[in-house]
Amino acid sequence: MSGIQLDRLSKHFGSVAAVDEVTLQIQDGEFFALLGPSGCGKTTTLRMIAGLEKATAGTIKIGDRDVTTLAPRERDIAMVFQDYALYPHMNLLDNIGYPLKVRGIPRAELQQRVTEAAQSLGIDHLLNRRPAQLSGGQQQRAAVARAIVHHAQVFLFDEPLSNLDAKLRVEARGFLKHLQRQVGVTTVYVTHDQAEAMALADHIAIMEQGKVVQMGPPLEVYHRPRTTFVASFLGSPPMNLLRGQLDLAARQVRVNNAAISLEQFRGWDRLVEHAQQNVNVVMGIRPEHLTIAQHEIPQSLTGEVYAIQPLGAESLVIVQIKGEPVSVRLFTDDTPQFSGRVWLAPDLQRVFFYHPDGELIA
Amino acid sequence: MKRIKHLLGEAAYYIFILVVMAFFGLPLLWLVLTPFNARATLAVEIPQPFTLDNFQQVLNNTFAVRALVQNNMIIAVGAMLGVTLIATLSAYALSRARVPGSSQLTYILILFSSVVTGTAAMVPIFLIIFNLGLIDTYLGVIVVFIGGLLPAAIFIMRDFVEGIPRSYEESALVAGAAPSRVFLDVALPLIRPGMMVIAIWSFVQAWGSFLIPFILLRSPERMPASIAVYSFYTEAGTPNITLVAAYSLLYAIPVVILYLFVNWRYGFRFFGGIKR
Ligand SMILES: Nc1ncnc2c1ncn2[C@@H]1O[C@H](COP(=O)(O)OP(=O)(O)OP(=O)(O)O)[C@@H](O)[C@H]1O
Ligand SMILES: [Mg+2]
Numbered sequence: 001m002s003g004i005q006l007d008r009l010s011k012h013f014g015s016v017a018a019v020d021e022v023t024l025q026i027q028d029g030e031f032f033a034l035l036g037p038s039g040c041g042k043t044t045t046l047r048m049i050a051g052l053e054k055a056t057a058g059t060i061k062i063g064d065r066d067v068t069t070l071a072p073r074e075r076d077i078a079m080v081f082q083d084y085a086l087y088p089h090m091n092l093l094d095n096i097g098y099p100l101k102v103r104g105i106p107r108a109e110l111q112q113r114v115t116e117a118a119q120s121l122g123i124d125h126l127l128n129r130r131p132a133q134l135s136g137g138q139q140q141r142a143a144v145a146r147a148i149v150h151h152a153q154v155f156l157f158d159e160p161l162s163n164l165d166a167k168l169r170v171e172a173r174g175f176l177k178h179l180q181r182q183v184g185v186t187t188v189y190v191t192h193d194q195a196e197a198m199a200l201a202d203h204i205a206i207m208e209q210g211k212v213v214q215m216g217p218p219l220e221v222y223h224r225p226r227t228t229f230v231a232s233f234l235g236s237p238p239m240n241l242l243r244g245q246l247d248l249a250a251r252q253v254r255v256n257n258a259a260i261s262l263e264q265f266r267g268w269d270r271l272v273e274h275a276q277q278n279v280n281v282v283m284g285i286r287p288e289h290l291t292i293a294q295h296e297i298p299q300s301l302t303g304e305v306y307a308i309q310p311l312g313a314e315s316l317v318i319v320q321i322k323g324e325p326v327s328v329r330l331f332t333d334d335t336p337q338f339s340g341r342v343w344l345a346p347d348l349q350r351v352f353f354y355h356p357d358g359e360l361i362a
Numbered sequence: 363m364k365r366i367k368h369l370l371g372e373a374a375y376y377i378f379i380l381v382v383m384a385f386f387g388l389p390l391l392w393l394v395l396t397p398f399n400a401r402a403t404l405a406v407e408i409p410q411p412f413t414l415d416n417f418q419q420v421l422n423n424t425f426a427v428r429a430l431v432q433n434n435m436i437i438a439v440g441a442m443l444g445v446t447l448i449a450t451l452s453a454y455a456l457s458r459a460r461v462p463g464s465s466q467l468t469y470i471l472i473l474f475s476s477v478v479t480g481t482a483a484m485v486p487i488f489l490i491i492f493n494l495g496l497i498d499t500y501l502g503v504i505v506v507f508i509g510g511l512l513p514a515a516i517f518i519m520r521d522f523v524e525g526i527p528r529s530y531e532e533s534a535l536v537a538g539a540a541p542s543r544v545f546l547d548v549a550l551p552l553i554r555p556g557m558m559v560i561a562i563w564s565f566v567q568a569w570g571s572f573l574i575p576f577i578l579l580r581s582p583e584r585m586p587a588s589i590a591v592y593s594f595y596t597e598a599g600t601p602n603i604t605l606v607a608a609y610s611l612l613y614a615i616p617v618v619i620l621y622l623f624v625n626w627r628y629g630f631r632f633f634g635g636i637k638r
Binding site for chain 2: 050051052071072073077078079081082083085087088089098099102103146150156
């Protein structure tokens with residue numbers, strides 16, 4: 001087992017930089033998620049680690065070995081593809097056993113190891129079926145079984161759950177994490193589903209247009225997004241972002257004609273520094289850090305209730321402030337009873353201010 | 363009223379189908395029935411009196427029999443093997459290797475396919491084969507067939523290979539297989555249905571051809587069946603209909619058997635396994 005290091009790794013397709021100088025440290029045995037919107041270069045990064053795509057520049061290390069120019073089969077990795085890629089002309093036994101077969105493992109041992117892997121995923125009763133005779137969830141497990149059967153140093157997953165329905169996906173999430181903890185193999189997991197990445201990973205890296213914009217433990221990234229892009233990508237619904245102007249003299253921020261005092265704000269000094277050049281800021285506040293009231297409260301914004309969505313343990317209230325939707329999360333068992341004009345007070349300890357072009361100020 | 367109109371429509375539809383079926387079916391029916399008829403006829407009728415004499419006479423014609431079971435077989439099987447093998451390998455390479463300009467190349471290929479076997483190319487083909495010293499050899503005929511059929515075969519195969527997701531081969535590469543092994547274990551089984559189509563198509567093309575062997579072969583003992591069928595014509599050039607029909611039936615049987623065999627053994631279908 002071993003960690004993975006990417007050093008200024010790039011991939012250009014013609015003039016397009018699909019991956020642009022990505023530097024990452026992935027620790028031995030950890031579950032690492034690459035998260036980002038469609039086309040940001042996640043798959044390309046993963047395929048370079050697998051050796052299916054040649055790096056234009058930069059290096060890849062697995063353990064102490066520089067594998068940048070090695071063929072896939074020399075890297076000792078296992079990969080689960082988004083479409084599973086189970087061979088349609090082989091039954092499940094041969095499919096799962098294929099990595100062992102190419103390593104020249106005798107048939108009896110192969111059968112035993114395949115059965116073990118299949119058992120751990122609950123598909124050992126399906127071994128003589130062809131992929132076409134399996135449900136989507138069973139195919140997905142078979143693909144995972146094929147990845148774990150030869151005890152590779154590294155697991156690579158490219159959106160392995162995106163073809164499952166919502167219920168199966170949550171279930172598969174559970175068994176993937178459990179399995180990874182059991183075998184303790186370094187895992188790189190590509191997804192565009194932020195909930196999946198948060199739920200599974202020890203560390204996540206968020207990519208935007210070929211670059212890693214932020215990396216860290218999921219909760220750290222969630223609680224301190226470094227750019228508005230990251231802020232608007234994590235969380236469901238994501239962070240509310242509102243334009244405002246700083247008023248240094250009054251030590252407050254104006255958002256839609258409401259003035260919120262920043263007397264107690266932790267990062268006032270940095271805001272002052274920013275405001276020397278530019279008084280415009282973007283205020284970011286998570287839906288769970290807003291207090292809502294039907295009557296006027298101090299230090300608040302005001303708007304009209306647009307929609308109320310009860311979700312069980314929590315509810316979402318969407319409020320329109322000057323045409324812009326702002327979400328509020330409430331942890332109540334009952335459907336919240338708000339209507340018409342409401343007031344929203346942000347928790348000033350949890351507010352972030354961003355530069356209009358996206359960088360975190362404080 | 364509406365109902366009657368609907369019924370009339372149905373009737374017209376079935377009558378149309380019947381006419382089309384008769385147009386294609388009657389010649390086939392004639393081919394199957396006439397060889398068993400003692401009387402020569404161009405009408406489709408139940409053999410009266412029924413006889414196997416025609417086959418007896420055909421089988422006594424050693425020239426015609428050798429043409430069928432030896433010459434035709436060698437030429438058609440040779441062309442089939444050559445075309446299928448080369449088309450598969452080159453289509454695979456064209457589809458999977460990242461060669462600049464490979465798609466333009468394939469489009470030029472279709473253009474060529476219509477030229478090389480066309481009548482206009484007969485003189486140059488004859489000269490090339492003559493200069494290669496391959497006149498009056500099976501090899502000469504087979505080479506010309508391979509050259510003529512290959513462009514279209516590659517084009518069809520490339521489309522077929524293109525339709526197979528690369529992730530099958532990529533997952534085998536990651537699983538630890540060398541590229542040659544990936545081709546044999548994974549790619550080949552997946553493109554086999556396509557290969558079968560190409561094999562049958564090229565076999566049929568070579569099996570039924572007349573012009574190329576007629577031009578490139580000299581000796582009667584190497585002539586294929588399409589030429590040998592003229593031995594059932596009289597000196598005056600009128601066909602002996604019952605014998606021609608019997609010989610034609612024998613001539614058609616291998617193609618039918620080949621089709622049935624491939625369909626039974628491999629099936630002309632693609633078994634999916636990729637989740638789309
Ligand atoms: N073979 C290729 N040739 C040319 N461009 C490519 C190729 N593969 C990917 N790209 C481009 O590289 C960029 C990154 O693609 P990539 O597949 O890595 O995105 P992704 O983050 O995996 O997106 P998705 O979530 O949609 O899978 C995209 O702009 C894509 O168009
Ligand atoms: Mg992708």
